[in-house]
Amino acid sequence: MVGMLEQYRAVAPQGTVDFLRRLGQRVEGKRMLNVNSTRHGGGVAEILQRLVPLLEELGVQTRWEVLAGSDLFYRTTKSFHNALQGTKQRITAEMYEAYLECNRENAKRLNLEADVAMIHDPQPAALIEARPEGSRWIWRCHIDVSTPQRSVWHFLRPYVVRYDAAIVSLPKFAQRLPIPQFLVYPSIDPLSDKNRELTPEEIDQILARLGVPRDKPILLQVSRFDRFKDPVGVVEAYRLVKKSHDCRLVLAGGTAVDDPEGAEVLAEVQEAAGADSNVHLLLLPPTANLEINALQQAATIVFQKSTREGFGLTVAEALWKGKPVIGGETGGITVQIIPGVTGYTVNSPEGAAFYAKRLLNEPDRMVAMGRQAKEYARHRFLITRHLQDYLSLMIHLG
Amino acid sequence: MGVPRADSPFRFVSCTELREVMGQRAMDEQRLLELIEEVPADSIYYHTHSYYLRHAYAQGLFPNDFATWVALSAHDRVLGERLGILDPFEFDGIEQLRGEILAILSEHLSRIKIIPHSTTGEPFEFVRSHVIEADLGLETWTLREFRDALADVEVGAIYNHVCEARLRKGRLSGDFAQWLSAEDGLGLQELAGRVAKVGCLGLSLEGMREQIVRLCDRELAT
Structure with missing residues (x-):
């Protein structure tokens, strides 16, 4: 039977699988523990579902534990999440206590014995109080805590500084801490439904189901209807392109259930789109991985015109499908787009339109850029690189 | 004559780098200069050499992070070009390379009245790398x-x-x-x-x- 890791040989950069096996030999037999707040839904769970068996296959004895908490605990950590990302929240003493109580109960319930423990995000951060002797503990922070609500950060910081190291997804997400902070970019799984290669028939069927004809070039943005993703700016850019090039615009995404602003932004986009039958607004559920995949593979050019962004993994997804990406000059988009090589970074709808027109005028350039985009994603943003980073960190920490 | 055969073989050893964020950031070229003076050699190495590992396939605007940042974020093309042409392989050591970068930056700043700063809000973030090797x-x-x-x-x-x-x-x-x-x-x-x-x-x-x-x-x- 072919192991899971071997399946990546066809998609990872050459020699990667063998190199991973060699790195794995250096940490073989080590016990690694991951703790996060959910086993299903969300980017962390999605990546752990793949990373855990891959680490196992490389000889690292890997466990994945999940917190169990009350409604109040989850409401509190949702508020923490928003506050740490700069949205002011009201957090009561009772909420702080619920957070600590839940961590204490889980510390009793869970087996925390391991050589290396990777604790994901703020929810389980206080488990550090129950850290067993002799193990290395790493706080893996997946969110942008660069401009947090100070009161929440002051509450969490005493726990964070007790870790041996932290991991951030971008340098700008780092906080001033007396522990080493390592940089590990998030990644995409090239074999998942969202990123695997689809047949032309599959793409045609899915687009037909979504009501998007393939009769002209498709400009696409996949993102939540959120002001920071600037969907209205994308419609403006499309209008400027449309003056000279007949094309379609697809804005595909959802609105978070806890985001009342989402409906408002969607209404603004609908108004901006008007009755243009070449503009398609698709409200997709979070499980629509194949649909997003098909749209990205069918697109001619992909936008990610955010004005503020975390890492923005939708850029890596599009690069992996060989599409040039025109993205806002912010956050993780700037590490994924090499201007003029894998796409363009812009600061306005006019800039986005300018580069989209340039690409539509030069199909050869677009093809060459798409090829570079795919190779760049292959080397930098696949799960195999993520695995390499985690193994390196385990080796480094000893 | 037979095929030449070595007495000692060549052994391929691969490596990857673990990146560490230093928490030091510059928003303008003056601060960039000050921090280039201060940071450990590993960080200068990362921003001038690790580029090759990060861009193994596709090349960026310039082959070092300093040049790319001043050109793209501080919109200073002249300095970007002057730093971009630096070839790290022409230097015998990292301190020699650091000295050359500082000389170019100082000379450039002495000629201009307004210090260019990041207009995109993206600072230059100093990172250093730890190289992890594995014998293949x-x-x-x-x-x-x-x-x-x-x-x-x-x-x-x-x-x-x-x-x-x-x-x-x-x-x-x-x-x-x-x-x-x-x-x-x-x-x-x-x-x-x-x-x-x-x-x-x-x-x-x-x-x-x-x-x-x-x-x-x-x-x-x-």
Whole structure:
């Protein structure tokens, strides 16, 4: 039977699988523990579902534990999440206590014995109080805590500084801490439904189901209807392109259930789109991985015109499908787009339109850029690189 | 005459880098200069050499992070071009390279009245790297074996034997050229000389691989 890791040989950069096996030999037999707040839904769970068996296959004895908490605990950590990302929240003493109580109960319930423990995000951060002797503990922070609500950060910081190291997804997400902070970019799984290669028939069927004809070039943005993703700016850019090039615009995404602003932004986009039958607004559920995949593979050019962004993994997804990406000059988009090589970074709808027109005028350039985009994603943003980073960190920490 | 065979094999060792955020950031060129003076050599190395590992296939605007940031974030194309032309392979040590970067920056800042700053809000973030090596268990004894292994090996091995060997380990011609020329290697002086120069051509790692494989093919054809 072919192991899971071997399946990546066809998609990872050459020699990667063998190199991973060699790195794995250096940490073989080590016990690694991951703790996060959910086993299903969300980017962390999605990546752990793949990373855990891959680490196992490389000889690292890997466990994945999940917190169990009350409604109040989850409401509190949702508020923490928003506050740490700069949205002011009201957090009561009772909420702080619920957070600590839940961590204490889980510390009793869970087996925390391991050589290396990777604790994901703020929810389980206080488990550090129950850290067993002799193990290395790493706080893996997946969110942008660069401009947090100070009161929440002051509450969490005493726990964070007790870790041996932290991991951030971008340098700008780092906080001033007396522990080493390592940089590990998030990644995409090239074999998942969202990123695997689809047949032309599959793409045609899915687009037909979504009501998007393939009769002209498709400009696409996949993102939540959120002001920071600037969907209205994308419609403006499309209008400027449309003056000279007949094309379609697809804005595909959802609105978070806890985001009342989402409906408002969607209404603004609908108004901006008007009755243009070449503009398609698709409200997709979070499980629509194949649909997003098909749209990205069918697109001619992909936008990610955010004005503020975390890492923005939708850029890596599009690069992996060989599409040039025109993205806002912010956050993780700037590490994924090499201007003029894998796409363009812009600061306005006019800039986005300018580069989209340039690409539509030069199909050869677009093809060459798409090829570079795919190779760049292959080397930098696949799960195999993520695995390499985690193994390196385990080796480094000893 | 038989095929030349080395007394000692070439062993391919690949590497990857673990990046550490230093928490030091510059929003303008004056602060960039101050921090380039202060940060550990590992950080200068990361921003000038690790570029090759990060851009193994696709090359960016300029081949070092300082040049790219001043050009794209501070919109200072002149300084970007002056820093961008710097070839890290022309320097015998990281401190010499740091000195040259500082000299260019100081001279540039002494000529302008307003200090360029990041207009995109993206600071220059200092990072350093820890290199993690792994022996690939791949040994070659002849030029043909070397050429075939090089064509397939993980790209980190090229970085390790060309960039790491040269500046962090002080083997100035790089490991490939050293083995090709060594008495207990293949003793191919001319080929070794040409291979040593590949690092200075401004190529990506994949470009270096392709060029060295081509040089080996030419040698094998003679």
